[in-house]
Amino acid sequence: MPTRVAQIRFPMRWSQTFIPTMKEVPAEAEVPSHQLMLRAGLIRQLMAGAYTYLPLGYRSVRKVSEIVREEMDRAGAIELFMPALQPIEIFERTGRKEAFGNVLFNFEVKRGDRKLHFALGPTHEEVITDLMARHISSYRQMPITLYQIQTKFRNEERPRFGVLRTSEFIMKDAYSFGTSLQQLNEAYDAMYKAYCRIFERCGLRYLPVEAESGPIGGDASHEFMVPASNGEDFVVHCPACGYGANQERADTGRSSAIPPKVENAAAPVQVATPNAGSIDQVSKMLKADATSFVKTLIYKADGKAVAILLRGDHTANEGKIRRATKATTVELADEETIKKVTGAPVGFAGPIGIQCPYLVDHDVAAIKSAIIGANAKDAHITGVIPGTHFEITETFDLRNAESGDACPKCKAKLEIVHGIEVGHVFKLGTKYSVSMDAKFVDAQEQSHPIIMGCYGIGVTRVVASIVETCHDENGIIWPINVAPYTVQLIPLNVTDPEVMKVANRIYDELNAVGIDVLIDDRDQRPGFKFKDADLIGIPLRITVGGKGLAEGITEVKWRTESESRRISIGDTVGFVKDLIAEKRMV
RNA sequence: CGGGAUGUAGCUCAGCUUGGCUAGAGCGCUACGUUCGGGACGUAGAGGUCGCAGGUUCAAAUCCUGUCAUCCCGACCA
Structure with missing residues (x-):
């Protein structure tokens, strides 16, 4: 597993940033992630289905994005950036104006005496296929996989659960282009593996499950689901052999048995x-x-x-x-x-x-x-x-799988769990290349449609899923790689010059060695700061207080621990650095 | 799009049934003082077109009609 995560280089003092925490639970929030993201000052709602990411929340979005980027790059995908604003015509070409229906934001604007009809991109198959149709002509130019991290727009009939289901959200979408099924399978496998690494690095428990595969059939589609009681999707899962599928897709291990005719049966x-x-x-x-x-x-x-x-x-x-x-x-x-x-x-x-x-x-x-x-x-x-x-x-087999059905692979009993879909990999085949006229010529000068795959990760949904699954009664517990900051430094009494001297020195040293640190330099009582610290859930906490200073120590603790460790002032930075390195190794 | 609920201070809510004093509380905010190792206390303050529009009435946060917004359940979800 990779041990590196990009550091976001704007160290911060609480008094100079904007982290509006709340003690009380806003009435509109029902699920834990929504409540905690509001309370911890990660997001604020603008309207149903549209949220502002506040500085703290946006740092986590950036950390997740950066992990996604690193793994996409490692898997050989190339980043680009496409317009969210798109002409409606491309959706007419693929027939998806109708397929999306109301979900597609589309509207007309005036330009001079003309009327232009636009859509806001719900995804980018049309745009990228159009692009590649214009620039790929030979089998020599493939395989290639392109990706972007972009805001997507879908007019959700019912936005809900805070940031888990919104009309505007950040998504990583990748598209592979190849000359053969073999190239498609290779690209698909590379993305599948990259997704596993991404979710692992994000500290998420996840299940890759078979999903409805459309025209290609076989194992042409997998969804990556985070098990969570508030998840909207049903996942069929076999605890014995690991088989997983969404409910639309899941086979049952039942077999056919034709009942014998009953002689002399009573009439109905x-x-x-x-x-x-x-x-x-x-x-x-x-x-x-x-x-x-x-x-x-x-x-x-x-x-x-x-x-x-x-x-x-x-x-x-x-x-x-x-x-x-x-x-x-x-x-x-x-x-x-x-x-x-x-x-x-x-x-x-x-x-x-x-x-x-x-x-x-x-x-x-x-x-x-x-x-x-x-x-x-x-x-x-x-x-x-x-x-x-x-x-x-x-x-x-004509019905949805039920809890207790036999597993199609091993015949053990299937479980049904709720899940949040955070990623989807899909072998598209030639659906878009045919309708968008994206062709290439092979070595024999024969023309063929390009074979495509598409691969999505809901970046903002990943952040919400992490909060949804990583918290306790006091607040969020960020996995280290996606935490807005890695360390929270709490000087207990900001009016004590000795305390501040030591705290500032640790703060500077942590910054110098590249560790994200938030210093809570607010003139507040200790209990107040501790409560806020637990709420925003930064993984490591360093406390600098008068009592400790008298003994020459600071106190260091993980968010998950109840007791802190007493570390001599001079060793604090080194100790914290080692703790972090160790944690990231795991 | 069907069903349900809620809109009163930045947040959580009371007041509405039965119309009537200057619209309240807790938290938060400002100032001062006392405090200071797990969301302190006192004093003094600031902060509200009671979602919006119409109607009924001498009088509306309260009753009626409409409308908008938000949340929940369902349908929908490349």
Whole structure:
């Protein structure tokens, strides 16, 4: 692991900087990272989804950015900087004006007698592909990976959780360009490894998980998730073998089993379920558990109606349905289609007598006696035996993985944890190079579209994730590499010339050896300063007080420790330097 | 975009149900004094178009209508 982190060279005295700490928790903040970032004076809100990074918060942003830069450079990526302001036309070329919809900030401005239509970049595939289309013509110019650290704009329908989900945020985005799948895989692996190093250096616990891979399939996409109870994403994780996937993607280790036909089975019974069209309502009415229901969802796969049968307590997974139906698009059917294939209003669909093909999830086949919709208004059918009363020739994995499902790799039980997505690597293939006309000629003078990958890290989200996961009841506990300062120096009595003399000397010496230090030179009582120190969470604290001076010592402690170590004044800087070197080695 | 909640001092909140004195408290801020090793104390102060607009009324922070903003849940999320 690297031991170097860039130092930000503006040493600071608290009295001369701007760190507005707060004792009380602002009412608008719900999650720990939001509360602590406000209280510790890292951020202030301008409006929903837009925050100012105050000096302390911005230092952490810069530290994370610098780690990202170093690892991108090490991985051979080249930094550039693209405009946030973009013409709407490039999004029309790739069809993403529609795909982004409301998420894309776009607006018209007047220039003379013309009207120009702009967008604020939510990401930069279009810009970089356009750039490379103009400048790459030969296979000899590849492979190459370019990256930038830039502000992105996405009109979030609902910004939330402070800085975790905002309409404007800093992101590192990288794009690889290659001539072959092999070059793409190499670039992807390099980025994947760089991401692991980045998150490790940031002191984050993270899980790389398989994500929905789109057109290329296979292991074409991974997300890097930080496990956190307030995370918005669900991660399926196997504690036994380490398998990880997001919930959209996660396979289940279930297998297909066609139930045998039951001879002389009792006939199913139709029961009236007036105005009860949801599993919840019907299960209450019939006093039956949701697990004994078959949920019949009507989808349109490439425009054709298909019914999906799931156990009542399960949720559909559209990616899996898309693969099982071999369609390119699937969406829930409209009311009209449902009426057409079931002959009933929404809420009463069932496999018996339905006027479209149906696909059966593995778990449906295992229900002994099921309740299904009757394909008639206000009616359900009970005592239905799957495979006997309706035909099953094959079963599929059609639903989201659940906690307790078998792991697809090792069959151990899967866990579901909440996570914050901090990074994403994706094999794009030729999607953008085709629509943006980015081609190259190979050695045989044959023309091909460039093969691309894209790789993002939410820099500001990384900072928030760190705060979200690294804190105690007193405040933030910064990992050393991303802390706004490495050392906080507290002279207890700033009116005591001896104390200040020693403190200032240590301050100067720390600066001289390149250690970030914040000196709390405010004329405040000791308890006040200690509380603030714990709140802003600088990893190392050096206390210089009258009592210690009388014995010739300072007190040094990690933010995580409760007891400080007594170090003789002359040895303090050397001791702290060694502590830091040791910590960064780990 | 559906559902819920909240807007009163820099921050946390009371007051509103039942309209009526000069709109309050704690923290923070200013000055002075006493303090000074885990968010001190005293005294004196500064600070508010009660989110905004309209309405009802002799009278509105309080009642009504509209509107804006923020937060939470859901839908959405390359």
